[in-house]
Amino acid sequence: MAKFKDEVANNTHRFFINKLPELLAFAGCHEDVLLSGRDFSEPKVNSSKKNSAETIIFRVDSARIMLDAVNDALYSMDETYRKIIQLYYLSNLRNFEVAERLGYCEKTINNYKLVALKTFAVRFVATQLSNGIDKKHIFDLTKTKKVA
Template identity: 55%
Template sequence: MKDQVANNTRKFFKNKVPELLMYAGCSENGLLSGHDLSAPKVSGSKKNSAESLIFRVDMSLQYVQAIKLALNTMPPLYKQVIELTYFKHLKMFQIAKQIGYAERTIANSKNKMLKEFAIRFFAVQARLGIEDKDIIDLTKTKEVA
């Protein structure tokens, strides 16, 4: 059985990140660029659907910013493999060829890279002031994404 934290992170990149990018109004390229994604914070009040949508957009922007910051604090190889896998959608052999490592080496290290991202993503969310109840915790041993 695969490591649960790595599996949570894999599912997060495949399922949740595209949704967050859509609500944040940016593309995968925007996430990987040097542009600042911060925006004014909006009250979390959910009195009506318009406020609820604004809150969702605001939270998505915060999560996208947290993803970007977590990636930027990772070792360059880890960051590159994650970006090529989940944002450029390359196959393992294409990644290996592009970065000059054996395909097997990357495959054997991928769970470690995903776990490293999960830990950094959790820490960055807390540092950005995302409330505990809203933090996406990929390090939990149950499925979260």
């Protein structure tokens, strides 16, 4: 797993690696939904006897609302930064492949990825607030540990 010196970039990296696939699964979507910019209507609900229908519907709706915030945050970013995140995290390309596709050297992509992750973190918090997500349910990727 990549390790960034910046804690906000690390938080955002972990969000894309760990939490985003979980949200997509709850909403019954794949990464291609975020790549295409489509909405999250008609989710597929996988039920289990352990979960009540109400819990499943809540999870699906919550995931769809959060994915809307991810989508809005991505599409509010500079195109180059958005493409880096999409290619690296949603298309699962490696740094050299992203660099090749965008026409930059690999070192530039590494630098841009750091900025892209930090930019996404700030925009994601703002987008969640503007989309009406309750403050106690917000994924705040900008939080860092306070060192005394």
